[in-house]
Amino acid sequence: MTTLRKPRWWRGRTAVIGIPYVWLLAFFLAPFLIVFKYSLAEMGAVTVQDVMTVADGVVKLTLKYSNYNFIVSDDLYFKAYVSSVKYAAITTFCCLFIGYPFAYFMARARATLQPTLLMMVMLPFWTSFLLRVYAWKGLLDEGGWVANALTALHLDHLLLAGGMIEALDKYMHTPFSLVVGMTYTYLPFMILPLYANLAKLDLRLLEAAADLGATPWVAFWKITVPLSKAGIIAGSMLVFIPCVGEFVTPELLGGPQTLMIGRVIWDEFFSNNDWPIASTVAVVLVLLIVVPLAIFNKYQAEAQERKS
């Protein structure tokens, strides 16, 4: 036999790979290309004008790059991008600060207790996030429990000094309420990868460090933290990237100072009905997050290949 016959299971394999592949190409990738096309188009009276028109034997291609000029020149968009990245970074840091010790002590708890702890962390995640963000409106509003507690503890002076609130005893629609809301929403996304990573930590390494004379504090920074780097990166990406484009939390809890790019896209699309500008803003946002996206994808691919 001179030709190589394809094995009998070839058709099944093509289907299993092909069906999701084609589906994703059609409903995930193609939309991005369309957004890019719209970002180069002009808004007509009712709908977007065609980029390519064929009439009288002439193919006319109209690429309006002035949308991009507009985005770059107008201060509003630049401020929104900067503000989005800033608050996403603050949220990521807060989640890491709260979540790392949380995940660490969860992983060190009694083995029989850990599934229960895990379930208790997951339960808020399964409950509607919209409702939980909405709950913070009640907690931070005038007379809300958390607002009263913060004022009673005079923490509002501290927040005012840090620029997180505008006036004493007014916590709603401030950077503070936004960060609290986003940290709250994304905390499980940080805890779970960290826990998965820390639970696999070989405790004998810490024993060895103690035998060699390291204090627990030193052992933590020299052994535990470097080994949990993968979990830290995964958790941080899972928090940072979606936070940059967040819409619901800034809309419910944010205020005039906390302009986020998600709201800009929403307003351009729904209020201004300006699809090309909304598309342009979206394209620039994707470019902004492409580096963290690549890092995240690399981590995911490694995680999926590691065991096999």
Next chain:
Amino acid sequence: MSRAVFGTRFAAGFGKSWLLAGFLFLYLPMVTLIVYSFNKSPLPSIWGGFTLEWYGKLASDQEILSGLWLSLKIAFWSATLSVIFGTMAAFALVKYKRFFGRTFFSGMVNAPLVMPEVIQGLSLLLMLVAIQRAVGFPERGFMTILLGHMVLGLAYGSVVISARLQELNPQLEEAAMDLGAKPWQVFYLVTLPMITQSLASAWLLTFSLSLDDVVTSAFLSGPGATTMPLVIFSRARLGMSPSVNAIATVTIVVVAVCVTVASILVARAERRRALEISAAQRDDS
């Protein structure tokens, strides 16, 4: 050993208090909503007395009830189709080591996990509008929202299922093939029973994600197709609303019961499986 791990009794106490504070932070808003839903006064800061009237009003709230029905329908189909596609994608990534554009495919599968929803919603809507102008289908509504939820569901589903597929012992499937089973028989008789639990877990996850989705649904919905989260969102924007508190309490209670029951069942199944495996090993030796 605990000396090396915890260091001191201080660290152990610190750990317990951090966990306690963390859980308090996570659960306080949910408890608050439950308390507010029984408050006679619509203002959260004033306690007006215990009442069930908001729940009574909820039962006759047409907007919420029709939104709930639509959300449940979409969530059911989104979860089912996401699990099917997600299993295929997970198989492709875990079992088949090399195929054309593997990295690219892996990127497309994982990206919806983190991609901001405004981008996903906007892009999908623009494309569906372009398709609709060309062929007249689909109308903005059930179908479009379903497609949007499926993109997200596929990503989450494939993460859950591929995690389970990696744990499986490949020798079991190889043994089946040695005994003459065709690939689809291997899948149906050997692989599928072993991943059933994670299929159920992926279904529940994508179901709750679809039920809860706001931004993608907002972009993709049309007249007459308002999902429950969109109804809640429009009311929440205006301020604290007792009807939202009531629906929130119902949601929280239902989810809490389901998650607890599911965890107990899973724990029981795990214990039974471990017993069966150790019993089988004892029989061998």
